[in-house]
Amino acid sequence: MNIIFREVDIPNIHELDVYVQNGGYAALKKAVGMTRADVINEVKASNLRGRGGAGFPTGVKWSFIPQDNPINYVVVNADESETGTFKDRQIMENNPHQLIEGALICAYAIKAAAVYIYIRGEYWDVGDSLEQAIADAQAQHYIGDGIFGSEFSCPVYVHLGAGAYICGEESALLESLEGKLGQPRVRPPFPANKGGGLYGEPTVINNVETLANVPYIIANGAAEYKKMGTEGSTGTKIFCLSGHVEKPGNYELEFGKSTLRDLIYTQGGGIKGGRQIKGILPSGGSGPVIRVNGNDDAILDTPLTYEDLQKTGSILGSASVIIMDETVDMTWVASKVTKFFSHESCGKCTPCREGTYWLDKTIDRIMMGVAKPSDVDLIHNVANNMKGVTLCALGEFAANPILFTIKHFPEDFQAHVNGVQQPIATTAPQRGARTTTAATVAAPGGD
Amino acid sequence: MLRDKYAEQIDATFAKYPTKRSAVMPLLYLAQQAYGWVNQQGIDEVAALCDLDPTQVKSIAGFYTMYSEKPKGKYWLHVCTDLACALCGADEFYESLKEYLHADADGNSDDGLFTVEHVMCLGACDRAPMMQCNFHFHENLNLDKAQALVEGWRQESLTSPE
Amino acid sequence: MATVTVFIDEKPYEVPAGMNLVQAVKEFADTDVPVFCYHPKMKPVGMCRMCLVELGTPMHDRATGEAVMENGQPKIGWNPKLQTACTSNVSEGLRVRTSSALVEDGRKNIVEFLLSSHPLDCPICDKGGECPLQNLTMEHGAGTSRMMFEDKIHLDKHVPLGDLIYLDEERCIQCGRCVRFQDEVVGDPVLGFHERGRTLQIVTVSDPPFDTYFSGNTTDICPVGALTTSDFRFGARPWELTNVPTICPHCPVGCNITASTRLDREAGGKTIIKRMMPRQNEAVNEIWMCDKGRFGHHFTRSQDRLMQPMIRRAGGAQMLSNWGEVLTAAAQAIKGAEGSVAALAGSGISNEDGYLLRQVVTAAGGVRLGMWKPTHAGAEIVAQVGVAVGTNLGELSGTRDKDGNIVEYDAILVIASDLEEEAPIWRLRVKQAADRGARVIVANARPTRMDDFASGTFRYDVGNAASTFAHGQVRDDLAKARNLVIIAGAEGLTLEGSHALMQAAADFLTQTGHVGKVNNGLMATFPGANWMGLSYLGFTPQATHEIAANPPKVLIVAQADVLYDDPTAAEWLSKVETVISLSLFPDELTTHAAVALPVQSFAERDGSFTNGERRVQRFYTAHNPLGEALPMWTALSRILERVNDARPKLSAAAVMLEMTSAIPAFAGSRYTELSKVVRQSPDVGGTDMYYGGTAYKNTGGLGVQIASAAESGSALASGVTMVDVETTAVNVASGEVLIIPTTTLYNREQTFRPSAENLMELRVPAPFVEVNAADAEKYAIADGDMVEISANGMSVRAKAHVNGAAPQGTILLPRNLAETASPMMITAGTIAKVIEMVTA
Numbered sequence A: 001m002n003i004i005f006r007e008v009d010i011p012n013i014h015e016l017d018v019y020v021q022n023g024g025y026a027a028l029k030k031a032v033g034m035t036r037a038d039v040i041n042e043v044k045a046s047n048l049r050g051r052g053g054a055g056f057p058t059g060v061k062w063s064f065i066p067q068d069n070p071i072n073y074v075v076v077n078a079d080e081s082e083t084g085t086f087k088d089r090q091i092m093e094n095n096p097h098q099l100i101e102g103a104l105i106c107a108y109a110i111k112a113a114a115v116y117i118y119i120r121g122e123y124w125d126v127g128d129s130l131e132q133a134i135a136d137a138q139a140q141h142y143i144g145d146g147i148f149g150s151e152f153s154c155p156v157y158v159h160l161g162a163g164a165y166i167c168g169e170e171s172a173l174l175e176s177l178e179g180k181l182g183q184p185r186v187r188p189p190f191p192a193n194k195g196g197g198l199y200g201e202p203t204v205i206n207n208v209e210t211l212a213n214v215p216y217i218i219a220n221g222a223a224e225y226k227k228m229g230t231e232g233s234t235g236t237k238i239f240c241l242s243g244h245v246e247k248p249g250n251y252e253l254e255f256g257k258s259t260l261r262d263l264i265y266t267q268g269g270g271i272k273g274g275r276q277i278k279g280i281l282p283s284g285g286s287g288p289v290i291r292v293n294g295n296d297d298a299i300l301d302t303p304l305t306y307e308d309l310q311k312t313g314s315i316l317g318s319a320s321v322i323i324m325d326e327t328v329d330m331t332w333v334a335s336k337v338t339k340f341f342s343h344e345s346c347g348k349c350t351p352c353r354e355g356t357y358w359l360d361k362t363i364d365r366i367m368m369g370v371a372k373p374s375d376v377d378l379i380h381n382v383a384n385n386m387k388g389v390t391l392c393a394l395g396e397f398a399a400n401p402i403l404f405t406i407k408h409f410p411e412d413f414q415a416h417v418n419g420v421q422q423p424i425a426t427t428a429p430q431r432g433a434r435t436t437t438a439a440t441v442a443a444p445g446g447d
Numbered sequence B: 001m002l003r004d005k006y007a008e009q010i011d012a013t014f015a016k017y018p019t020k021r022s023a024v025m026p027l028l029y030l031a032q033q034a035y036g037w038v039n040q041q042g043i044d045e046v047a048a049l050c051d052l053d054p055t056q057v058k059s060i061a062g063f064y065t066m067y068s069e070k071p072k073g074k075y076w077l078h079v080c081t082d083l084a085c086a087l088c089g090a091d092e093f094y095e096s097l098k099e100y101l102h103a104d105a106d107g108n109s110d111d112g113l114f115t116v117e118h119v120m121c122l123g124a125c126d127r128a129p130m131m132q133c134n135f136h137f138h139e140n141l142n143l144d145k146a147q148a149l150v151e152g153w154r155q156e157s158l159t160s161p162e
Numbered sequence C: 001m002a003t004v005t006v007f008i009d010e011k012p013y014e015v016p017a018g019m020n021l022v023q024a025v026k027e028f029a030d031t032d033v034p035v036f037c038y039h040p041k042m043k044p045v046g047m048c049r050m051c052l053v054e055l056g057t058p059m060h061d062r063a064t065g066e067a068v069m070e071n072g073q074p075k076i077g078w079n080p081k082l083q084t085a086c087t088s089n090v091s092e093g094l095r096v097r098t099s100s101a102l103v104e105d106g107r108k109n110i111v112e113f114l115l116s117s118h119p120l121d122c123p124i125c126d127k128g129g130e131c132p133l134q135n136l137t138m139e140h141g142a143g144t145s146r147m148m149f150e151d152k153i154h155l156d157k158h159v160p161l162g163d164l165i166y167l168d169e170e171r172c173i174q175c176g177r178c179v180r181f182q183d184e185v186v187g188d189p190v191l192g193f194h195e196r197g198r199t200l201q202i203v204t205v206s207d208p209p210f211d212t213y214f215s216g217n218t219t220d221i222c223p224v225g226a227l228t229t230s231d232f233r234f235g236a237r238p239w240e241l242t243n244v245p246t247i248c249p250h251c252p253v254g255c256n257i258t259a260s261t262r263l264d265r266e267a268g269g270k271t272i273i274k275r276m277m278p279r280q281n282e283a284v285n286e287i288w289m290c291d292k293g294r295f296g297h298h299f300t301r302s303q304d305r306l307m308q309p310m311i312r313r314a315g316g317a318q319m320l321s322n323w324g325e326v327l328t329a330a331a332q333a334i335k336g337a338e339g340s341v342a343a344l345a346g347s348g349i350s351n352e353d354g355y356l357l358r359q360v361v362t363a364a365g366g367v368r369l370g371m372w373k374p375t376h377a378g379a380e381i382v383a384q385v386g387v388a389v390g391t392n393l394g395e396l397s398g399t400r401d402k403d404g405n406i407v408e409y410d411a412i413l414v415i416a417s418d419l420e421e422e423a424p425i426w427r428l429r430v431k432q433a434a435d436r437g438a439r440v441i442v443a444n445a446r447p448t449r450m451d452d453f454a455s456g457t458f459r460y461d462v463g464n465a466a467s468t469f470a471h472g473q474v475r476d477d478l479a480k481a482r483n484l485v486i487i488a489g490a491e492g493l494t495l496e497g498s499h500a501l502m503q504a505a506a507d508f509l510t511q512t513g514h515v516g517k518v519n520n521g522l523m524a525t526f527p528g529a530n531w532m533g534l535s536y537l538g539f540t541p542q543a544t545h546e547i548a549a550n551p552p553k554v555l556i557v558a559q560a561d562v563l564y565d566d567p568t569a570a571e572w573l574s575k576v577e578t579v580i581s582l583s584l585f586p587d588e589l590t591t592h593a594a595v596a597l598p599v600q601s602f603a604e605r606d607g608s609f610t611n612g613e614r615r616v617q618r619f620y621t622a623h624n625p626l627g628e629a630l631p632m633w634t635a636l637s638r639i640l641e642r643v644n645d646a647r648p649k650l651s652a653a654a655v656m657l658e659m660t661s662a663i664p665a666f667a668g669s670r671y672t673e674l675s676k677v678v679r680q681s682p683d684v685g686g687t688d689m690y691y692g693g694t695a696y697k698n699t700g701g702l703g704v705q706i707a708s709a710a711e712s713g714s715a716l717a718s719g720v721t722m723v724d725v726e727t728t729a730v731n732v733a734s735g736e737v738l739i740i741p742t743t744t745l746y747n748r749e750q751t752f753r754p755s756a757e758n759l760m761e762l763r764v765p766a767p768f769v770e771v772n773a774a775d776a777e778k779y780a781i782a783d784g785d786m787v788e789i790s791a792n793g794m795s796v797r798a799k800a801h802v803n804g805a806a807p808q809g810t811i812l813l814p815r816n817l818a819e820t821a822s823p824m825m826i827t828a829g830t831i832a833k834v835i836e837m838v839t840a
């Protein structure tokens, strides 16, 4: 079922009146009638976990904000820049008011003075349409002074980034929003602490998808929400499916009700050209790669939950599932992702700045077939040395493609250093607009 | 002068934030729009508007990839060649587009009208190959479609020089 | 102060609560945590990751909050990841491992990462020998590089950031110290990072570029050889240098500095100063110095110096002479003057020189001891209510509540002074105080740079500085302060006006109970390095004005460039029968003089200065004398021998010893006392050189501060009523403007000219005058016009800057920029555009 991608069932829900006709902003109305503590407890009880990657319990995060502090902020993380991630964009394009409503509920719960939605600069058009949605909601007094006759007043602003993956990292995002270089901050203090948030004030930072879940939770109650998914992974999750599948796109699936196999073969229409599957990056470029030995591999039966994907030695993360078929040279994949991180390293801390550059240079030589077998050990060791000592997680992410590709696909690396060049296979550009893929989403199980 | 040219936008921008410094990124977009790229003139004006030192503004302009610190063609084509797109032929698409535009090493077309560059993931992985033109999406492309778009823009630039 | 117990490598230490961990380890456990980006004078940023350590904290039961015990000991939860010490503060029971295998491995890796793109040019690098990166590579490095050489990034190695500082992009390790120094410490964020990732580089696009008065400090704190000065780069290798403790001779701050000297080929194998660097004295200049002190040392070895005694022969010609002859001639003139002997002491001569000068004059029955330049009054008032012993601008601050509002504050009033130009390091430290929450009020008749860092500014009518204390708001703000320091100048004031201001300041401080205790009291931007010292010896500006009014038979001029400083001097000097000149340079005055005696600069001899905070500080001989120059005190003591067969003085130390009994103020200033040092916090010395080169360690002494009368409880200057402004005002006829002489840090005074005319010529302003827009219109002057300013007989030319700086009816004319003298004291005069004669 779709609690986020409601456009699948309700056309034009991006329009304010359609949204309102279908229960829109009722949750906000309900929330401002509740005590702040009750709102936070409801979200806590729902076990909603952050959809931005870290999976931190959202209600708990909100409860860290000191209630007596005069000024707090809500910042919506819409920087969506992880390789293979394109879900927040679709939420903002097709169901913007649900995000706005969720953000306002959070703002009410933590007594925020303002909501800032930080959108990656490349989503220029999305930013425009979102500003329009905000203007509409303002005109109807869903945003602004004394919402629903309550004391609660809170403006919502859109802030465009300008091309920097690191600005998805919450503290770098705050720096960027303050007009500084998008470089991560030293923590503690954390964003929720005095001195650690936006303009030094306590701040909640949530991902777009996370907040889009909130109206449902308030409207229907945590108990109802928890009926979806598993103990550890409640609700639904949007999976961004891309790469070598017939029907790439966003699929909103109930946690635990489907497996990787369902996602790839039922939803995604299977591997392009009926080829065999070789590897999966379940969390974009940053998460560990999963080795799959063909379409019958049992690992494909892993249920889609935080806990089960953990068992595969990878993570669910932002659920940006990139599929590689048998023709793909996994060393090339590692080199692509490594390039990404060396391009996106902010340069603030030594191991990440120097390490990503070094890895990139070395894997280039490996790809060119001019590297020695010992270079594989070198690159593995350099990646290892980056782990655990960087200022933020980007350094960790950057080490993963090397470490896990060498772990799971040693033969692909060996082939290069033994002078054998593999062809880098790709398939022809494929068609199919997202609306169609979204429309074909069958509601698996449940109601 | 940006101040006169975009008076309303600038005031609206400042109204959004408690500090002037937060306006530096939005204002840099205005400067880029006004001068075609982020030149010293733009840097100095933004610095004055935000009560910053020009060097602080230069820092911002240099950190973020969407600000160009050198002149570019009227149409900036950004082709995503990141992993997901590359799996769907984005690298080849990018090469052939460059060829079609007779782009030099810096990606500038011979007529100077276009600047084509490859970029990291743009969040359209399910619609590869894709590109952005002046930050607007064009998806599910192949060379024919791209050529059609390019020619369209050529026409446009003839009819509306500015 | 509350303390906590921390365990550093298993050993317990009592450490001030909340202290930075890197400092705690260094100062208490006497071992060190290697760092690159961390600097105790700036906020920690955790960038370089070199300071990795293992951290453990006592575990607490979630429910009860009770400490979890394990066989009698608190159970320690060790953090699985290495942590950066620089971003950690000490807390009760904290455990730190600074050298475990895990830590060593982490450091080795960080060093390898840094070297992966660092050039291998240590053999030709200025920093080589005092480079933290080089040292730490030796200690923790891997030895061989695993980075393919052709993979190394290659960048520009000679990027001028300004005309004094060069950047080597390849050497830069992106620690951001230089950027943060300019932003946090100076308040001129003209350096920034450009691009990101491995292409992150230091840039400036400011106009002017990296051209602040403090730029040199970045080359000290840069942990590699990326930043170098155009003065020193490729000049010498650190291990060839001998570091001599000395005191900056240029202003009242009295920065403790180190002269790095070496036998130099260019100087015919003689020792010369290769560079000046700061020497730590937390109470005076911390670890900073300004660029004037750093680059203004070239005069000590200028070939234009006066090298040999000269004497005026019958017929008036100045001829080379020898010491015997000139000393005898001087002594005879003095003896023959029947007591009509007076002296003018340049405020840059040492305490020892001043003492002998005074002795010579008194021995001859003279009484008038004049101070040069006679611009500031009230040194005797500072002696009474000056900042108390132990005062440290670095301690002034404000206390904030949990919402960050200031609830209690110290205050600093900067009045009638352009502090950045008159005492740069005070301006730096006052700005820091403001950042710490101190209330800084800047009062002047016109805007100054200090306004940018003030919490409040106050404009008084020209000449009426004292009225500041009559202003309710200002009074309240200052009276409420926990501690109050007043820094007074004399800009735009007559000598009486200056005195009125000092008196009013003293009254206010006394009435509000801000005297006689640490971090309270008065100080002033007296020109020169030793005004206060000379004041204690009886030299006054009032005496100077009397001398000018009725000149003596014999006038001894000690290192005072009278004719260049004062346009009226030629007139009154001509009435003096015999001028005895003790001089560094063969200036105009020496040609007037009967005898001219070459004296040594501060770099060629031992001596002491008393700074604006009344701290007596010792300087040591850095290089051999030029020509036949003698220390001034020696020359004078030889004259004294010939005047009253006094016993010869054998050393500067001996002179000071005599002063300790002869002059009460100097009672505690024996050289042995002056050269005492104690360990300072933050500890920036030591062999690690993490915080800035080899020169920081203070081995020369911290000096001795002279107690103010208020401390010793004796009578105060309080109660004297404010001098009526009218009596201090200058009458201005119609068609005239009020000429306000101002100060620029860089000028053409003798002791700076040699640097000004080569190394820093681009930074020394050409003569200019600031004119109010209304006046500009009145006198038909446009911005940029060449104008002529005339007052009582003299005239100078300068470029007009038409701006808002000068109050209407006044013009701001900096001293000592033109080739000839411009007004020294505030005076009425005319200004007119220069009409260029077009000769056919």
Ligand SMILES: Cc1cc2nc3c(=O)[nH]c(=O)nc-3n(C[C@H](O)[C@H](O)[C@H](O)COP(=O)(O)O)c2cc1C
Residues within 6 Å of the ligand: A049, A050, A051, A052, A053, A054, A055, A056, A058, A077, A078, A079, A080, A081, A082, A165, A166, A167, A168, A169, A170, A171, A205, A206, A207, A208, A210, A211, A392, A393, A394
């Ligand atoms: C390098 C890096 C990039 C990140 N990028 C994003 C992003 O694009 N969008 C996002 O929502 N979270 C991103 N995150 C996670 C955020 O730091 C933060 O955990 C998240 O926004 C919290 O929101 P949530 O609790 O709702 O997930 C990133 C983290 C790192 C370390």
Ligand code: SF4
Residues within 6 Å of the ligand: C171, C172, C173, C174, C175, C176, C177, C178, C179, C202, C221, C222, C223, C224, C226, C227
């Ligand atoms: S120039 Fe020196 S101080 Fe500045 S960032 Fe580079 S290494 Fe650090």
Ligand code: FES
Residues within 6 Å of the ligand: C034, C035, C036, C037, C038, C045, C046, C047, C048, C049, C050, C051, C052, C084, C085, C086, C087
């Ligand atoms: S990170 Fe601690 S010294 Fe640089």
